[in-house]
Amino acid sequence: MPKITIKEIAKIAGVSPTAVSFVINNKEGVSEETRLKVKEVIERTNFQPNLNSRRLLFNKSFNISIVIRNTSSPFDDLFYLEIAKGLLKKSKEYGYNIVFTDVTLENGNVLLPDIIKNEDTDGIVFFQDTEDIVLNEINKLTIPFIIADAHTDSVNKGSNLPPTTVNADYELAAFTAVSHLIENGHRDIAYISSSYVPNFYLKTFEGYKRALEGAQLSVQPSWIQSNAINEASAYNCMATILKSNLKPTAVFCTTDMFAIGAIKCAKDSGFKVPDDISFIGIDDIFLANYISPKLTTIRIDKLKMGTLAMELIINKIEGNEANSMVVESDNLVIRESVKNIKL
Amino acid sequence: MPKITIKEIAKIAGVSPTAVSFVINNKEGVSEETRLKVKEVIERTNFQPNLNSRRLLFNKSFNISIVIRNTSSPFDDLFYLEIAKGLLKKSKEYGYNIVFTDVTLENGNVLLPDIIKNEDTDGIVFFQDTEDIVLNEINKLTIPFIIADAHTDSVNKGSNLPPTTVNADYELAAFTAVSHLIENGHRDIAYISSSYVPNFYLKTFEGYKRALEGAQLSVQPSWIQSNAINEASAYNCMATILKSNLKPTAVFCTTDMFAIGAIKCAKDSGFKVPDDISFIGIDDIFLANYISPKLTTIRIDKLKMGTLAMELIINKIEGNEANSMVVESDNLVIRESVKNIKL
DNA sequence: ATGAAAGCGCTAACAG
DNA sequence: CTGTTAGCGCTTTCAT
Numbered sequence: 001m002p003k004i005t006i007k008e009i010a011k012i013a014g015v016s017p018t019a020v021s022f023v024i025n026n027k028e029g030v031s032e033e034t035r036l037k038v039k040e041v042i043e044r045t046n047f048q049p050n051l052n053s054r055r056l057l058f059n060k061s062f063n064i065s066i067v068i069r070n071t072s073s074p075f076d077d078l079f080y081l082e083i084a085k086g087l088l089k090k091s092k093e094y095g096y097n098i099v100f101t102d103v104t105l106e107n108g109n110v111l112l113p114d115i116i117k118n119e120d121t122d123g124i125v126f127f128q129d130t131e132d133i134v135l136n137e138i139n140k141l142t143i144p145f146i147i148a149d150a151h152t153d154s155v156n157k158g159s160n161l162p163p164t165t166v167n168a169d170y171e172l173a174a175f176t177a178v179s180h181l182i183e184n185g186h187r188d189i190a191y192i193s194s195s196y197v198p199n200f201y202l203k204t205f206e207g208y209k210r211a212l213e214g215a216q217l218s219v220q221p222s223w224i225q226s227n228a229i230n231e232a233s234a235y236n237c238m239a240t241i242l243k244s245n246l247k248p249t250a251v252f253c254t255t256d257m258f259a260i261g262a263i264k265c266a267k268d269s270g271f272k273v274p275d276d277i278s279f280i281g282i283d284d285i286f287l288a289n290y291i292s293p294k295l296t297t298i299r300i301d302k303l304k305m306g307t308l309a310m311e312l313i314i315n316k317i318e319g320n321e322a323n324s325m326v327v328e329s330d331n332l333v334i335r336e337s338v339k340n341i342k343l
Numbered sequence: 344m345p346k347i348t349i350k351e352i353a354k355i356a357g358v359s360p361t362a363v364s365f366v367i368n369n370k371e372g373v374s375e376e377t378r379l380k381v382k383e384v385i386e387r388t389n390f391q392p393n394l395n396s397r398r399l400l401f402n403k404s405f406n407i408s409i410v411i412r413n414t415s416s417p418f419d420d421l422f423y424l425e426i427a428k429g430l431l432k433k434s435k436e437y438g439y440n441i442v443f444t445d446v447t448l449e450n451g452n453v454l455l456p457d458i459i460k461n462e463d464t465d466g467i468v469f470f471q472d473t474e475d476i477v478l479n480e481i482n483k484l485t486i487p488f489i490i491a492d493a494h495t496d497s498v499n500k501g502s503n504l505p506p507t508t509v510n511a512d513y514e515l516a517a518f519t520a521v522s523h524l525i526e527n528g529h530r531d532i533a534y535i536s537s538s539y540v541p542n543f544y545l546k547t548f549e550g551y552k553r554a555l556e557g558a559q560l561s562v563q564p565s566w567i568q569s570n571a572i573n574e575a576s577a578y579n580c581m582a583t584i585l586k587s588n589l590k591p592t593a594v595f596c597t598t599d600m601f602a603i604g605a606i607k608c609a610k611d612s613g614f615k616v617p618d619d620i621s622f623i624g625i626d627d628i629f630l631a632n633y634i635s636p637k638l639t640t641i642r643i644d645k646l647k648m649g650t651l652a653m654e655l656i657i658n659k660i661e662g663n664e665a666n667s668m669v670v671e672s673d674n675l676v677i678r679e680s681v682k683n684i685k686l
Numbered sequence: 687a688t689g690a691a692a693g694c695g696c697t698a699a700c701a702g
Numbered sequence: 703c704t705g706t707t708a709g710c711g712c713t714t715t716c717a718t
Contacts, residue, residue, distance in 0.1 A: 003402070003462065005711055016689040021713055031687060048461045052404065053711035055395040056694050059346070063440065075428040085418040088443055095457065097406065099440040100431055114438065118391045119346065260633070290603070292635040348695055359705040364697055374703060396695035399710050 004047050013041040024049055064091065064313055065099045065121040067113075069128055073102065078285040079255070079302060080127050083148055086306015087125060094314050096122070103134055110137045119143060123313040126150070129197045135163065144316035148309040151200040164322045166308045169329040170200060170282070173298045174207025174254065176330040177280045180296070181250045182215045185342035186278060190223035190248040192237045192258050201226055204254040204282070220246050228253075234261030242269055249277060249341060256281035256288050256297055263291065263337070274339035284333050293336035301327050347390050356384045367392055407434065407656055408442045408464040410456075412471055417443070421628040422598070422645060423470050426491055429649015430468060437657050439465070446477055453480045462486060466656040469493070472540045478506065487659035491652040494543040507665045509651045512672040513543060513597070513625070516641045517550025519673040520623045521595050523639070525558045528685035529593035529621060533566035535580045535605055536597040544569055547597040547625070563589050571596075577604030585612055592620060592684060599624035599631050599640055606634065606680070617682035627676050636679035644670045 006024075010017045015034055022030045023038040030038075041047070055061055066074070066084060074080035084100070091098045099121065101113040110133055115121050124138065124145035138145055150165040181189050191208050195201040205224075212219065222244040225237035234253065238261070241248065251266075253259035259281035263273050271277050273293055281288065284299035308325050315322035349367075353360045358377055365373045366381040373381075384390070398404055409417070409427060417423035427443070434441045442464065444456040453476055458464050467481065467488035481488055493508040524532050534551050538544040548567075555562065565587040568580035577596065581604065584591065594609075596602035602624035606616050614620050616636055624631065627642035647670050658665035 003711095006713095007711080010689095017712080018689060018714080019687090025713085029687065034687080050399075050402075050711050051461050051463045052395065052398040052402065053694085054713080056393075056399045056696085056710085057712055057714095059393075059395065059694070061395065073428075075424060075431065081418060081424075088418065092444075092456070097440065097442040097458065099442065101435075113435075115440065118394050120394045287630070287633060290630060290634055346695095349697095350695080353705095360696080361698080361705065362703090368697085372703065377703085393695050396710085397697080399694085399712085400696055400698095402710070 003050070004045055006047075006049060009038070009041050009045065009047050012045070013038045061120045061122055062096050063099050063115065063121045064096045064123045064125065064310075064317075065101050065113075065115055067116070067124055067126050067130075068100070068102050069130075074100070074127065078257075078287060079283050079300075080149075082285070082302030083127065083306040083309065086303040086308075087310045088306075089303075090307045090310035094310070096314075103130075105131070105134075108133075110134050112137060116141070116143070123317045125309050125313050129199070144313065146309060146312045146316060146322065148305055151197045151203065162324075164312055164316065165324045166305050166312060167324070167326050168300045168305070169326050170203040170254070171207040171210075173282045173300065173329040174204040174252070175211050176207075176332055177282060177298050178208050178211035178252050179214075180332055180334075181252060181278065181280055181338060182211060182217070184250075184278070184338055184340040186248075186250040187215070187217050188223075188246065188248040188250070189217065189219065190225070190241045190251040191219075191254075192225045192228050192234055192241075192251060192262055193254040194228050194258070195226040196229050200254070208252060220244055220248075223248050228255075228258045228261070231257050231261035231264075234258035235265040238262035238265035239269070242266070242271075247277075250338065251277060251279050253279060253281045256283040256285045256295055259295055259297070259337070260287065260291055263293075263295075274337050278338040278341075280338055284331075288333075288335070296335045296338045297333050298329065299331040299333045300329060301331070304328075346393070347388055349390075349392060352381070352384055352388065352390050355388070356381045404463045404465055405439050406442050406458065406464045407439045407466045407468065407653075407660075408444050408456075408458055410459070410467055410469050410473075411443070411445050412473075417470065421600075421630060422626050422643075423492075425628070425645030426470065426649040426652065429646040429651075430653045431649070432646075433650045433653035437653070439657075446473075448474070448477075451476075453477050455480060459484065459486065466660045468652050468656050472542070487656065489652060489655045489659060489665065491648055494540045494546070505667075507655055507659065508667045509648050509655060510667070510669050511643045511648070512669050513546040514550040514553075516625045516643065516672040517547040517595070517597065518554050519550075519675055520625060520641050521551050521554035522557075523675055523677075524593045524595060524621060524623060524681060525554060525560070527593075527621070527681055527683040529591075530558070530560050531566075531589065531591040531593070532560065532562065533568070533584045533591040533594040534562075534597075535568045535571050535577055535584075535594060535601050537571050537601070538569040539572050543597070551595060563587055563591075566591050571598075571601045571604070574600050574604035574607075577601035578608040581605035581608035582612070585609070585614075590620075593681065594620060594622050596622060596624045599626040599628045599638055602638055602640070602680070603630065603634055606636075606638075617680050621681040621684075623681055627674075631676075631678070639678045639681045640676050641672065642674040642676045643672060644674070647671075 010020045074084040104111045126147040129151045146164040148166045228234040281297040284297045288295035312322045353363045417427040447454045469490045472494045489507040491509045571577040624640040627640045631638035655665045
């Protein structure tokens with residue numbers, strides 16, 4: 001079926017292709033009469049201008065890619081899934097397609113996906129911390145990018161321009177979480193986090209420390225576990241904590257998935273949650289509501305991170321200012337996993 | 344930064360653009376000498392042919408869209424999320440972008456997204472049952488499509504060609520689930536399903552019936568609930584069942600999410616699961632492993648559905664044969680939500 | 687206000 | 703085997 005073109009519309013309306021183009025793009029330079037005539041034909045023939053020719057002409061793909069580490073695809077990670085949802089929702093307003101892809105590192109070499117190598121994308125949204133070597137590779141290509149949930153401020157320290165980011169304030173989130181434990185009478189509070197992303201570890205640890213210091217609490221070294229990268233490894237972290245002579249009454253986990261793994265371990269070891277040990281997380285992924293006991297956590301507005309990310313990348317693409325943003329990070333969601341032991 | 348073109352490569356290599364084009368596309372018609380020379384220049388300059396010009400030339404977008412009802416986006420529905428994952432994984436092999444979009448029905452009118460209206464997609468994968476009016480609208484456009492998890496065989500009965508689909512065999516899944524309950528000594532088995540998608544209801548009910556008949560069991564009318572569309576409504580279905588004078592010892596839910604809602608209701612009403620009432624679902628979404636008790640269910644291989652869907656739509660796009668497929672649907676996953684009451 | 691013509695980067699038909 | 707040329711559908715000068 002031969003798709004109708006602007007030329008044929010012009011012929012039918014008895015005008016030039018230029019006129020039709022002007023009408024489509026609401027430009028000056030055609031008489032009201034012609035405009036109406038052309039509009040009528042477009043309406044009647046159900047004409048849609050061919051996007052591919054505009055792509056070629058403007059050297060623009062109308063694609064925005066989401067680039068994820070292969071370790072944490074939004075399709076495997078509930079946190080990034082929510083961010084993706086926000087981006088997707090917003091993308092429709094701007095007429096861009098969202099394309100999911102990933103970057104891999106193979107013995108020190110950056111493997112970019114075709115869509116980026118071909119510059120078949122107008123902008124890139126990175127999820128999570130992104131290594132400098134990757135960003136350097138991207139910088140060669142002059143494709144605008146932003147980072148959603150970037151933990152590392154050191155990113156791209158070689159360059160003069162720091163990258164634009166949408167972030168949570170994980171120091172504040174950690175502080176809020178631990179403070180809640182303290183308010184509920186806990187004085188022996190363990191910490192499970194990931195040092196895989198150094199700055200995430202640093203930030204959450206700072207918040208943990210600040211809350212402890214404020215209440216003049218001390219900790220056992222074995223309570224500080226930083227080898228969690230997922231549910232299973234968090235389980236192991238918890239097992240180590242439970243081997244301590246002094247056992248904590250509460251555990252602060254820096255993500256909900258860590259908390260889920262740690263709770264599982266505590267239960268498997270015969271502890272009641274929260275009666276014997278309390279747990280608190282960060283993120284408020286939807287799973288938090290389904291486990292038992294329901295997880296008390298700090299809510300990060302992931303949908304908002306997504307919509308903000310979309311706005312930022314659009315600004316960048318269009319050459320406008322795009323300032324880094326931080327979403328609200330002290331929103332405590334009280335459920336069932338923290339026991340008040342003051343009572 | 345002016346992107347390098349095929350013309351410039353030609354100039355540098357001292358040949359014609361045609362020669363370069365031939366080399367890029369591995370075509371006959373250039374001497375080995377020229378080929379090597381051109382390859383060297385391409386390598387050295389890091390040249391990537393412009394996809395947009397090919398898009399225009401071939402009238403091909405290299406996009407495949409996933410179209411979902413606005414009621415069940417893969418980003419809200421764990422079942423479709425897995426299918427999307429399979430599609431995405433496979434899409435890289437074929438060099439297509441996957442674009443998520445949706446179709447809405449507004450007082451009887453089909454609202455197609457821009458990407459489809461503009462025919463800016465080479466193929467469409469529909470998720471879940473799709474109304475005839477939608478398919479008719481698509482048929483006008485001559486974009487090839489397939490349906491993943493299509494429940495309705497009546498789809499498009501007006502047309503001479505039935506659409507290509509990837510499906511689960513829900514009758515078999517239901518039969519397998521209910522048979523498992525029967526094997527565990529259950530004789531009073533309730534049913535929670537959705538009549539929102541009529542054929543899904545019909546199929547699962549048939550499987551339920553077949554298993555019951557095989558064991559010569561009878562049911563109370565109030566045990567048959569078909570108004571579930573999500574977790575919350577399944578909760579209500581269960582509440583109705585629990586109002587019966589005769590209470591079932593087991594409940595067969597046609598999706599895991601229904602089971603999750605129903606279990607919640609049973610617990611809230613003071614029943615122990617599975618001690619007082621057993622539950623079984625269909626799907627094996629990842630949540631099934633996180634709730635308590637862990638859900639016994641029938642596993643549908645969603646990832647496989649996704650990869651098959653991708654293969655089918657590619658076949659269709661390339662004009663090859665594409666035959667509907669059914670994935671394995673009798674894979675029982677035994678966890679903790681079914682009690683053996685024979686013992 | 688209008689239309690002719692050039693050109694975005696590539697491929698394919700054709701001529702040499 | 704090689705290069706010239708036309709053209710995919712659109713936008714944008716630039717004459718008229």
